[in-house]
Amino acid sequence: MRIAIIGAGSWGTALAIIAGRAGxxxxxxxxxxxxxxxVNRDHVNPVYLPTAQIPDSVYASTNISEVLEKAxxxxxxxxxxxxxxxxQAMADVVRPEMIFVSATKGIETGTGKRIxxxxxxxxxxxxxxxxxxxxGPSFAKEVIEKHPTAVVAASEDREAGCLVQSSLSFEQLRVYTNDDVIGTELGGSIKNVMAIAAGMVAGLGFGSNSIAA
Structure with missing residues (x-):
């Protein structure tokens, strides 16, 4: 199976490494x-996760159509x-038989729309x-260092969710499935807001009860 990953930041690079390690x-x-x-010459991303070795099965390109071909x-x-x-750049290339996975944790600025x-x-x-x-809670560096991690693949299409689960799971990464796409998207979007609020409460000297509230 060919997997296309759009975005070579920390999480995109980590996912490429995971998929490459899986063959x-x-x-x-x-x-x-x-x-x-x-990435193609030295098998490293010099900007994100520069100490991580990227498998030879990962090929990088600036051409989005080339990356999506046969994926x-x-x-x-x-x-x-x-x-x-x-x-918009992918719109003319995507096909209905593909499975599209959003690993983006956020909503669109201005419109507030989910992915x-x-x-x-x-x-x-x-x-x-x-x-x-x-x-899910998944720092890219810890995932590729094989720290135990759990994430969720949410989809109204059970078969698609299960395929993502089987494709990305390995011994230290557990991928669960559910059908609550909206809840999963919003949870990933507001996590940082909640973390900041919890930090403010802790900084004011309050304890665990107040943070949980």
Whole structure:
């Protein structure tokens, strides 16, 4: 199976490493030509996770159409503010038999729309892939260092969610499934707000009860 990953930041790079280690053929998109050259030549991302070795089965490109070609699984791992533009760049290439995975934890600035809403808005109904939201507490560095981690693949399409689960799970990464796409998207979007609020409460000298409240 070929997996396309759109975005070569920390999480996108980590997902490429995970999929490559699992033996999949991986295509990684980055707008940074220096990153692409380094991934293909030296098998490292010099900007994000520079000490991590990227498997030889990962090929990088700045051409989004090339990355998506023949992909069965497409994973978007880019900042939420860049999502609409990337979806528009993919709109003429995506196919209904693909599975589209959002690994982006956020909502669109200005509109407040979730990633699944943007997918419905940008991709034509006749060529729209099944949608899966991949989210959970997952620092990229810890995942590739094989720290025990659990995430969720949420989709209204059970078969699509299970395929993502089986494709990305390994001994130290447990991927669960559910059908609550909206809840999973919103949970990933507000986690940092909750963390900041908890830090403020702790900074004021209050204890665990107040933080939990």
């Amino acid at each position: 999949y053929e991986v295509r990684l998109w980055s707008r940074n030509s220096a990153v692409v050259e380094s 069965q699984l497409v994973i978007l791992a880019a900042p939420s503010h860049a999502t609409r533009g990337l979806l 699944s809403q943007l997918v419905e808005e940008v991709f034509a109904q006749g060529c729209r892939p099944a949608f899966v939201c991949l989210s």
